[in-house]
Amino acid sequence: MAGTHYAATLPQKGGPLLVEKRVTPEPGPNEVLIEVKAVALNPVDYFQRDLGMPPVPIYPAVIGSDTAGLVVKAGSKVTTAPAPGSRVIAFASSFYQNGSPDHGAFQKYVLAQSEAVVALPDTLSFEEGAVFPLAVLTALTAWTTIGIPIDTTNKYAPQDKQAALIWGGASSVGTFAIQSAKTLGFTVYATASPKHHDYLKKLGADAVFDYNLGDVVSQIVTAAKKDGVKLYIAHCVVDGALQPTLDVLKQTKGDAVAKVAHSPVLPPDHPTLDNTEITFNFPSMDTAARDKHIHQCFQVWLQDGLKSGSVVPSPTLQVEGGGLEGLNLALDKLKAGVSGTKIVVPI
Numbered sequence: 001m002a003g004t005h006y007a008a009t010l011p012q013k014g015g016p017l018l019v020e021k022r023v024t025p026e027p028g029p030n031e032v033l034i035e036v037k038a039v040a041l042n043p044v045d046y047f048q049r050d051l052g053m054p055p056v057p058i059y060p061a062v063i064g065s066d067t068a069g070l071v072v073k074a075g076s077k078v079t080t081a082p083a084p085g086s087r088v089i090a091f092a093s094s095f096y097q098n099g100s101p102d103h104g105a106f107q108k109y110v111l112a113q114s115e116a117v118v119a120l121p122d123t124l125s126f127e128e129g130a131v132f133p134l135a136v137l138t139a140l141t142a143w144t145t146i147g148i149p150i151d152t153t154n155k156y157a158p159q160d161k162q163a164a165l166i167w168g169g170a171s172s173v174g175t176f177a178i179q180s181a182k183t184l185g186f187t188v189y190a191t192a193s194p195k196h197h198d199y200l201k202k203l204g205a206d207a208v209f210d211y212n213l214g215d216v217v218s219q220i221v222t223a224a225k226k227d228g229v230k231l232y233i234a235h236c237v238v239d240g241a242l243q244p245t246l247d248v249l250k251q252t253k254g255d256a257v258a259k260v261a262h263s264p265v266l267p268p269d270h271p272t273l274d275n276t277e278i279t280f281n282f283p284s285m286d287t288a289a290r291d292k293h294i295h296q297c298f299q300v301w302l303q304d305g306l307k308s309g310s311v312v313p314s315p316t317l318q319v320e321g322g323g324l325e326g327l328n329l330a331l332d333k334l335k336a337g338v339s340g341t342k343i344v345v346p347i
């Protein structure tokens, strides 16, 4: 008979999450069963809990996407996953598995597609490992969304003087936007509150600007001109930042077609700019294309970056207790707003 485990289930739209037993699933051919040791939280988790958006097709649901833990068992066709007992990072999201509750992170045993399971280096804790999955996927998808391959063997050289603007650099996604921009060879400009500037420079930002200042746009434009860089690429990571992003690009893009990846949902009446493509940042909904992209993000970019040390956990961890029972409160804290931290819950 199959075993059972505890899960934080979402019984209906509006929550709260309830801790109850579920049957522990067997991995499908291309899946890995993982014993979860830590989860990290993302804004999408409280959107799904409280509003049922993005759509939750099956209730009771199990939401969440970011895990680190131990491999229990791999499916018959899996060739890439570490052996049972190995420490791993895994992107485990029911959203990308038609709402299947076996695939949501907020439970003790979860299924993840093998492309999204990466060895966790001995130097990192489970809590540190959990911060990567959705933020890395989102930061890297932003590049491919605007036509920039995430192939670090073919990166820009310093003499290319190719810059990228990351608006919202201290956010969880923003920190990986900075780290990935660096690995792709960009001169990296970011915006953040002053208390995060030194940290973001350590992650790879060349210059960081305080978005609270009235002249932030002219500060960035002045820096781009002084540095002699081409600046027509931006990742607008946080809500409400598209207008100042476009205000910068208007003055720096020259004749180039500017390209902006926008991570929050794009409102229908969003601002625009001539000769500028603004695209909602989201992975392909074609399964084969998405699996290939996920492979590139996790098996190549993240795995190589962890091995070489060019990619590190970010932003600063905010560890919350309570295990599965503590997830409602931890989600409420995230919803109330964080500044330069990633909320992680040991399970």
Ligand SMILES: NC(=O)c1ccc[n+]([C@@H]2O[C@H](COP(=O)([O-])OP(=O)(O)OC[C@H]3O[C@@H](n4cnc5c(N)ncnc54)[C@H](OP(=O)(O)O)[C@@H]3O)[C@@H](O)[C@H]2O)c1
Residues within 6 Å of the ligand: 042, 043, 044, 134, 135, 138, 167, 168, 169, 170, 171, 172, 173, 174, 191, 192, 193, 194, 196, 211, 237, 238, 239, 240, 241, 262, 263, 264, 265, 281, 282, 283, 338, 339, 340, 341
């Ligand atoms: N499209 C997708 O697939 C996808 C996936 C994941 C996330 N997202 C979206 O991406 C966004 C970021 O998510 P996250 O988890 O990275 O957020 P987060 O870590 O919760 O973001 C918090 C940070 O946002 C910064 N911030 C807020 N307003 C800002 C502004 N006007 N300018 C610059 N920085 C600002 C704050 O910076 P300071 O501390 O410096 O003040 C704070 O550190 C959210 O809207 C989320 O829903 C989309």
